[in-house]
Amino acid sequence: MTDLLQLLIAGLATGAIYALAAIGFTLLWQTSQTINFAQGEFVMVPAFFALIAMKLGIPYVAALVVAILMSMLLLGAAFRYAVVGPLLNRGVLPLVISTIALGIILKESVKDIYSAEAQVFPTLLPDRNVTLLPGVTISLAQIGVLVVALITIGGLQWFLAGTRTGRQMQATAQNPTVARILGVPVERMILYTFLINAGLAAMASILVSPIYLAKFSNGETLGLIAFVAAIVGGFNQVRGAIAGGLLVGVLDNLAAAYVSTAYRQAIPLILLVLVILFRPQGLLGRKEERAV
Amino acid sequence: MGLKWAFAGLAAAGLWAGTAAAQDIVIPNIIELSGGGATVGAMWKNGSSMAVEEINAAGGILGRKIKLEFVDTASDPGKARAAMQRALDDKPVAVFGPIYSGSVSATLKMTAEAEVPQIMGGEAGPLTAQGSKYIFRTSFGQNVSMPKIANYLRDGIKAKSVAVVFVNNDFGKGGRDAIVKELGARDIKVVADVSTEAGQADFAADVIKVKGANADAVFVYLNEEESARFLREAKKQGLNKPLIGETTLLGQKVIELAGDAANGVKGHVGLTVDAPVPAIQEFGRKYEAKYKSKPDHNGVKGYIAPYMIKAAAEKAGKLDGKAIAAALHGLTITPDKVPGILIEATWDESGEIDRISFLGEVKDGKQVITETLPKLKK
Numbered sequence: 001m002t003d004l005l006q007l008l009i010a011g012l013a014t015g016a017i018y019a020l021a022a023i024g025f026t027l028l029w030q031t032s033q034t035i036n037f038a039q040g041e042f043v044m045v046p047a048f049f050a051l052i053a054m055k056l057g058i059p060y061v062a063a064l065v066v067a068i069l070m071s072m073l074l075l076g077a078a079f080r081y082a083v084v085g086p087l088l089n090r091g092v093l094p095l096v097i098s099t100i101a102l103g104i105i106l107k108e109s110v111k112d113i114y115s116a117e118a119q120v121f122p123t124l125l126p127d128r129n130v131t132l133l134p135g136v137t138i139s140l141a142q143i144g145v146l147v148v149a150l151i152t153i154g155g156l157q158w159f160l161a162g163t164r165t166g167r168q169m170q171a172t173a174q175n176p177t178v179a180r181i182l183g184v185p186v187e188r189m190i191l192y193t194f195l196i197n198a199g200l201a202a203m204a205s206i207l208v209s210p211i212y213l214a215k216f217s218n219g220e221t222l223g224l225i226a227f228v229a230a231i232v233g234g235f236n237q238v239r240g241a242i243a244g245g246l247l248v249g250v251l252d253n254l255a256a257a258y259v260s261t262a263y264r265q266a267i268p269l270i271l272l273v274l275v276i277l278f279r280p281q282g283l284l285g286r287k288e289e290r291a292v
Numbered sequence: 293m294g295l296k297w298a299f300a301g302l303a304a305a306g307l308w309a310g311t312a313a314a315q316d317i318v319i320p321n322i323i324e325l326s327g328g329g330a331t332v333g334a335m336w337k338n339g340s341s342m343a344v345e346e347i348n349a350a351g352g353i354l355g356r357k358i359k360l361e362f363v364d365t366a367s368d369p370g371k372a373r374a375a376m377q378r379a380l381d382d383k384p385v386a387v388f389g390p391i392y393s394g395s396v397s398a399t400l401k402m403t404a405e406a407e408v409p410q411i412m413g414g415e416a417g418p419l420t421a422q423g424s425k426y427i428f429r430t431s432f433g434q435n436v437s438m439p440k441i442a443n444y445l446r447d448g449i450k451a452k453s454v455a456v457v458f459v460n461n462d463f464g465k466g467g468r469d470a471i472v473k474e475l476g477a478r479d480i481k482v483v484a485d486v487s488t489e490a491g492q493a494d495f496a497a498d499v500i501k502v503k504g505a506n507a508d509a510v511f512v513y514l515n516e517e518e519s520a521r522f523l524r525e526a527k528k529q530g531l532n533k534p535l536i537g538e539t540t541l542l543g544q545k546v547i548e549l550a551g552d553a554a555n556g557v558k559g560h561v562g563l564t565v566d567a568p569v570p571a572i573q574e575f576g577r578k579y580e581a582k583y584k585s586k587p588d589h590n591g592v593k594g595y596i597a598p599y600m601i602k603a604a605a606e607k608a609g610k611l612d613g614k615a616i617a618a619a620l621h622g623l624t625i626t627p628d629k630v631p632g633i634l635i636e637a638t639w640d641e642s643g644e645i646d647r648i649s650f651l652g653e654v655k656d657g658k659q660v661i662t663e664t665l666p667k668l669k670k
Contacts, residue, residue: 003504006529010496116330118517120549127552129530139528142496211524212493213517213549217327221493256497261488262460264497 002136007253013142015249016149020204021226022233022241023156024197029235030173031193034084035096038103040223042198045106046071046205047121047214048114060122068202076198080191103219110216123210145207152203153242156196160238169193221265225252228268232275234285243284247271316359317352317611319601320379322399323389323413327367328491331516331545332391332590336413337362338583339594340388343632353602354611360598365390367490369398380406385611388412388597391590392515393419394462400427409604409617411597413590415539416466420642426617428600428643430593432562434470436644437538440560440665441511442474444651449534449558451508455484457498457522459514464490467513467538483507492518495525502531509534512541516588520549527553534558542652542659544588551657558653563589563635566659567650571627572634592634599632600625600639638667 021043028034036042049070053063083102087094125144129137160166171179172189180186204222212218225248233244248268255267281287321340324333340360348357363379365372372395379387380402387403390396391413403410404424412419412427417434420427445451454475458468464487472482484505486498499522502510510533514522519541526535537559540546544565547554561567565576565587575595579587587595601616603625608615624638637647651663 003500006500006503007497010500014494014496111326116326117334118331118520118549120551127528129528137530139530141528211521213521215517217491218493252494253497256494257501261486261492261498 002133003257005133005136006138007257008250009138009146010142011250011253012246013145013149013249014253015229015246016146016153017204017208017245018222018226018229018249019242019245020149020152020200020207021222022229022245023153023238024200025227025230026235026238026241027193027197029230031169031176031190032084032088033092033095035092035099035227036197037096037099037223037227038106038219039201039226040219040221041103041106042071042075042201042219043204043208043222043226044214044216044219045075045110046202047119047209047218048110049202050206051114051119051121051214061124064124064206067206068199071198071202071205072195074198075201076195077191079198080194084194103223107216107219114216116216118213118215121209121214124206125210141210145211148203148207152200156200157238165189165192225268228272231282232268232271234282237282237285240282240284244282247283316357317385318359318361318382319386319388319598320361320363320375320382320384321388322363322365322372322375322379322395324367324391324395325362325364327365328515328517329365329367329392331549332413333364333367335545335588335590336389336391336594338579339587339591340597341594342579342582343595343598346632347598347602353605354609356611358598358601360388365392365395367392367395369394373398373402376402380408384408385605385613386411386601386616388594390414391593392461392463393466396427397462400424403427406613407617408613409601409620411600413593414463416462417470418466420644424643425621426613426643428617428620428639429645430596430600431539431589431645432649433644434467434538436646436668437560437562437649438467438470438474440649441471441536441538442478442480444560445475445480445509445511445536446478448651449509449536451480451534453481453483453507453509454536455486455502455505455507455510455533456482457484457486457488457502457510457512457514459490459492459518460487461490461515463515464488464513471511471513488514488518488522490515490518493521495522496529498522499525499529499531502526502533503529507533509536511536513538514540516540516543516545517549519543519546520554523550523553523557539563539589542654543590544586544659545590546588547654547657547659548585554654555656556654559651560665561589561650561652561659561661563592564650564652564659564661565592566652566661567635568661568664569635571631575634596633596637599630603630603633636667638669 046067050063050067053066125141168184169189229244229248230241234240256264344358363375376399386409393414393416396412396414403426458464539562604616604619608619625633626636649665650661652661
């Protein structure tokens with residue numbers, strides 16, 4: 001029982017990181033029909049921006065800010081205009097293929113420019129444990145990851161629903177043509193979603209790298225799991241991606257403990273198949289009403 | 293007349309220089325330069341490069357210079373096999389690597405057939421038990437190290453029950469099988485048998501399982517990066533049982549990657565630059581000055597490989613793979629004759645190495661050696 005409780009909390013902490021990456025999938029899909037298969041690498045790269053900044057003598061916290069800004073610039077704006085822009089009206093498949101290529105390029109560049117070895121990445125979070133119940137010790141770092149991720153997600157939800165720009169973004173997502181007629185600057189809204197996606201990926205990177213160590217290959221599994229989480233939760237709903245991320249995180253931990261570590265990676269995929277079979281729009285998704 | 297001789301001399305010198313360059317001994321170094329074993333491969337690469345520079349500066353082997361050729365296996369046995377095939381096509385005098393046991397296992401029959409000595413870094417027990425006359429270890433096999441660990445768990449830690457955490461590859465499974473057998477022979481119960489995957493990033497569930505088992509000690513047998521991630525997670529979750537390892541867990545790279553979380557780790561260390569042996573400490577200093585990082589056992593393993601070839605080729609009197617392999621069997625290389633070997637070592641007929649080893653622990657981010665264990669056969 002105490003094991004189960006600890007597994008749930010650990011799973012939620014990992015799941016919150018998956019959710020950050022999964023939200024990006026849904027944002028890009030809604031505004032520009034981009035399925036970004038480089039999303040895992042988008043989470044891997046910002047840690048290296050921070051490491052490079054620290055090597056240049058920039059203090060840790062400032063380096064994190066640099067990492068977030070650099071990823072918004074390169075993985076947000078440059079990605080939007082250099083990769084997605086030219087292919088936007090050519091259907092989903094060319095975009096998917098180009099993001100797969102981008103992922104490979106990012107991964108190999110980090111390996112060549114920085115190192116193929118895993119790197120220590122410092123953590124912002126306290127390195128202590130608290131005992132919740134007898135036998136249930138939880139690290140503050142784990143809680144910290146969960147809290148930071150949830151604050152980020154909460155902030156995003158508030159932005160989307162509570163601000164004028166956020167509502168304009170939602171309008172763009174729901175129907176770009178009508179949004180344009182109503183005077184919404186659709187192009188700018190699409191750019192914003194790319195910037196937000198890059199920012200979220202950078203947050204995920206900062207949270208996950210102290211645990212996983214920063215390494216060029218970290219994106220491989222992360223990207224796949226985030227993709228699965230987005231589909232499970234509902235590809236067209238931000239809250240779906242959050243639920244999907246948390247669910248996959250918990251399931252992954254339970255599977256590792258009670259099934260086997262060797263099979264753990266298959267469990268989210270089985271969940272994915274079940275969702276596609278029985279609830280194709282995802283657990284919290286709505287049926288696609290977009291006119292294609 | 294004098295001028296004629298001078299010309300002849302110059303021509304001969306030119307010719308000699310030309311042939312000497314062409315006749316460098318090329319040794320393919322088929323190692324893990326990317327993938328899960330990248331840290332391991334980098335250490336080995338630096339160590340072997342350093343030794344080759346020293347040997348070349350001192351005149352090479354039997355008057356010929358060595359040139360190392362590095363090929364990346366990407367830590368993948370399939371790629372290691374392909375690389376080995378290409379390397380053997382050029383009929384080298386010897387090959388170095390791979391370091392991961394799975395990749396060694398995939399290549400050792402090829403070097404045996406080609407009759408090319410393979411100086412490798414693998415530690416899985418079965419590697420030297422397959423009858424190859426061309427495979428040579430640079431560190432203990434698990435058949436040697438695991439009995440030492442089991443003795444330590446019984447006598448040093450006084451453990452009655454142990455949780456075993458291993459990585460599900462040739463190295464890890466070989467070690468797991470060997471330690472479970474040795475623990476059984478000493479009436480120590482294995483209360484948790486936790487398999488993890490190579491390249492695994494998230495160890496939360498594994499640590500929770502180990503905590504739940506409530507064993508007297510935890511034996512952790514993972515590769516470098518995974519060891520560091522496990523130790524970090526163990527610290528995060530407050531796992532307060534003795535964490536015992538074999539060489540890797542107390543290695544420099546793991547200490548660097550795990551930070552504070554490595555403190556308190558104890559175990560058997562086959563090879564370390566912190567050993568109370570002046571030659572090996574001196575090697576550590578030279579390495580650190582050159583590469584700006586402290587070497588672990590894989591750095592030492594890479595470093596002694598060229599010296600093994602040098603000693604064996606000089607004993608055989610010729611640069612021939614078959615003769616070098618024959619000379620290495622039963623050879624004891626001592627530091628007074630070959631300083632680069634660092635610690636006296638003997639290779640038996642199966643290519644197994646015997647030398648002194650150590651017990652140690654990690655204190656304040658440093659490996660500290662507490663005891664020296666003698667050679668098995670003297």
